[in-house]
Amino acid sequence: MLASTGGRTATVMRRILLIGKSARQDCMAAALFESSEKAEILILSDVDNRSLRQKGNVIVGRSDDCEFVAQVARTTKPHLAIIGPEEPLESGVADELQRLGIKCFGPTRELAKIETSKSFSRWLIDTYLPDLNLNPEYRIFNSDTKELREFLEHLGEYVVKPDGLTGGKGVRISGEHLSGIEEGISYCQELFAKGEEVVVEEKLEGEEFSFQSLTDGTTTVGTIPIQDHKRAFKNDEGPNTGGMGSYSCANHSLPFLDAVSAETAKTANERVVKALADYFQEPYKGVLYGGFIQTGNGLKLIEYNARFGDPEIMNTLPIMKTDFLELCDAIVDGTLSKLEVQFVHKATVCKYVVPKEYPSPSKDSIIHVPEQPLEGDSLRTYFGAVTTDEQGRDHLAQSRAIAFVGIADSLEEAEQIAEEGALSVRGRVRHRKDIGTSELIQKRVRHMDAVRYKKRASAA
Numbered sequence: 001m002l003a004s005t006g007g008r009t010a011t012v013m014r015r016i017l018l019i020g021k022s023a024r025q026d027c028m029a030a031a032l033f034e035s036s037e038k039a040e041i042l043i044l045s046d047v048d049n050r051s052l053r054q055k056g057n058v059i060v061g062r063s064d065d066c067e068f069v070a071q072v073a074r075t076t077k078p079h080l081a082i083i084g085p086e087e088p089l090e091s092g093v094a095d096e097l098q099r100l101g102i103k104c105f106g107p108t109r110e111l112a113k114i115e116t117s118k119s120f121s122r123w124l125i126d127t128y129l130p131d132l133n134l135n136p137e138y139r140i141f142n143s144d145t146k147e148l149r150e151f152l153e154h155l156g157e158y159v160v161k162p163d164g165l166t167g168g169k170g171v172r173i174s175g176e177h178l179s180g181i182e183e184g185i186s187y188c189q190e191l192f193a194k195g196e197e198v199v200v201e202e203k204l205e206g207e208e209f210s211f212q213s214l215t216d217g218t219t220t221v222g223t224i225p226i227q228d229h230k231r232a233f234k235n236d237e238g239p240n241t242g243g244m245g246s247y248s249c250a251n252h253s254l255p256f257l258d259a260v261s262a263e264t265a266k267t268a269n270e271r272v273v274k275a276l277a278d279y280f281q282e283p284y285k286g287v288l289y290g291g292f293i294q295t296g297n298g299l300k301l302i303e304y305n306a307r308f309g310d311p312e313i314m315n316t317l318p319i320m321k322t323d324f325l326e327l328c329d330a331i332v333d334g335t336l337s338k339l340e341v342q343f344v345h346k347a348t349v350c351k352y353v354v355p356k357e358y359p360s361p362s363k364d365s366i367i368h369v370p371e372q373p374l375e376g377d378s379l380r381t382y383f384g385a386v387t388t389d390e391q392g393r394d395h396l397a398q399s400r401a402i403a404f405v406g407i408a409d410s411l412e413e414a415e416q417i418a419e420e421g422a423l424s425v426r427g428r429v430r431h432r433k434d435i436g437t438s439e440l441i442q443k444r445v446r447h448m449d450a451v452r453y454k455k456r457a458s459a460a
Contacts, residue, residue, distance in 0.1 A: 014039045015076060019063050020084025021046035023384035023403040024310035028084055029055040031317045031324035039325060042076055044069065047397055051383035064091040073100055082328055086165055089306050090116045103332040106286045107306050111276050115306040118199045119163050125301060128275035132268055134301040138201040144189050152181045157203035160187050162196045169240050169359060173203060206295035207256045207448045208302060210312045213269035216336040217283020220273045222266040224252045224343055226312045232359060234434045241359045242400060245351040245435035248315040250409060255441055256448035261299040265292050285331050294448060296455030314405045315348040318380050346407050349414040349436030351422045353402045353429045362398050367427030369394055369402060379417050380405040411436055
C-alpha cells in the first residue's frame with residue numbers, strides 16, 4: 001500500500017487482524033509473519049501465549065463476540081481480517097466486519113451454514129449435486145416420534161448428529177458410543193430437550209479424509225488430501241476429540257485413496273462453492289473443507305466445514321509455496337484466478353500434545369517446552385490452548401496444547417521428527433504416538449482393502 005508524502009511515495013505497513021484460537025491460529029500467524037510483505041499483525045485470541053507474541057500483538061478476548069471484535073476493529077482499523085475457527089463465523093463476525101468496510105477472509109453467517117447446519121448441508125448436496133451421490137441415507141428429526149424409532153430400526157447401524165456445531169465431539173455412532181435402538185433414542189431425546197434438530201444417518205464403513213479448497217467465490221483451488229485422527233487414544237480407541245493429529249503424503253494423495261474419489265472430492269468442493277453463491281446470491285470467500293469417506297460404494301460426504309481444519313491446516317500451510325498473505329488478498333479481492341497456488345512435495349505428520357485428561361476437563365498445570373533444535377524447514381511448533389504467565393511459564397488450558405509438525409521427504413522421517421518434538425514436552429501431557437506410523441497406516445490400507453473386497457463379494 002502506497003501513500004503520498006509531499007511529492008514522495010512511502011510504503012505504509014498494512015494492519016492484519018487475525019481472529020481465532022488454538023494452534024490453527026498460531027499456524028496462520030506464522031504464515032503471515034513469514035510473508036514477503038511485512039505487515040503489522042494483530043492477533044485477537046481467546047488465549048495469550050509466547051508463541052503468538054513472537055508473531056504479533058495479542059489482544060485477548062472472545063473471538064466469537066461480535067461486539068468485542070467490532071470494537072477492536074473500529075479501534076485498530078485493520079486493512080484485512082482473517083477468521084480462523086467456526087464459532088466467529090456462526091456468530092456473524094464476518095458480516096459485522098464487512099459492515100465496517102473491512103475486507104474479510106471467511107464466509108458470512110449465511111454462507112457458513114454449510115458447516116453450522118448439518119441439515120442444510122445435506123439439503124444443499126441433494127438439491128445441487130444429486131449426480132455425485134455424496135449423501136448417505138439420512139433423515140432429519142426435531143422430536144421423538146414413531147418415525148424416529150422406525151428409521152433407526154431400518155438403518156440398524158446408525159449415526160446421530162446434532163444439527164449445529166459440536167466441536168467434533170457431539171456425533172454418536174452405534175456400536176461405538178451407543179448400543180442398540182434405545183440408547184440412540186435416548187441420545188436424540190437429550191438433544192431435543194436442548195432444542196436441537198437431529199440428523200440421523202446410516203453408518204458408513206471406510207476410511208475418512210479431509211480435502212480443503214481455497215476460493216474467492218468464483219475460482220476454487222484444491223489443496224491436498226489429509227487424514228485426521230479423531231479418537232483420543234492409540235489404535236483409534238477412546239472418545240472423539242477435536243483431532244489428535246494428522247498426516248499427508250509427499251505425492252499429495254493417501255495410501256488408501258483412489259484417484260476417482262480424490263477427483264470427486266475436488267469437484268464436489270468446486271460445485272458446492274457455486275451452489276452456495278447461487279442460493280445465497282453472494283460469493284463464498286475463504287476455505288471450504290470437506291470431510292469425506294472412501295467407501296466400497298465410492299465417495300461419501302461426512303460433513304462440510306467453512307474454514308481451515310485443525311489440525312489439517314498444520315499439514316497445509318507449512319508446505320504451501322504460495323505467499324499466504326498474497327493468497328488471502330487474492331481471495332478477498334476476487335483475483336484468485338491470477339495467483340498460482342503450489343505445494344512442495346513433502347510428507348507431513350502433525351501430533352498434538354494434550355492434557356492427560358483430554359478431552360475431559362483438566363486442572364491448570366505448568367508444562368515445559370524446550371526450544372526445538374530442528375525448528376525450521378523440518379519441524380514446526382504451534383501453540384494452542386496454552387497461556388504464558390508474567391514469569392514466562394507455560395500453562396495448560398484444558399484443550400489441545402501444542403502441535404508438532406514433522407516435514408520430510410518420507411512419512412517415516414516426518415513421523416520421527418514430529419514424535420521427537422512431542423516427546424520433548426514435560427508435564428501432565430500425552431500424545432498419540434501412532435499417528436503417521438507405518439503400522440497404523442497399513443492397518444487403514446488393509447481396512448480399505450477389506451471394505452472393497454466385501455463390496456465386490458456382495459455384488460458377485
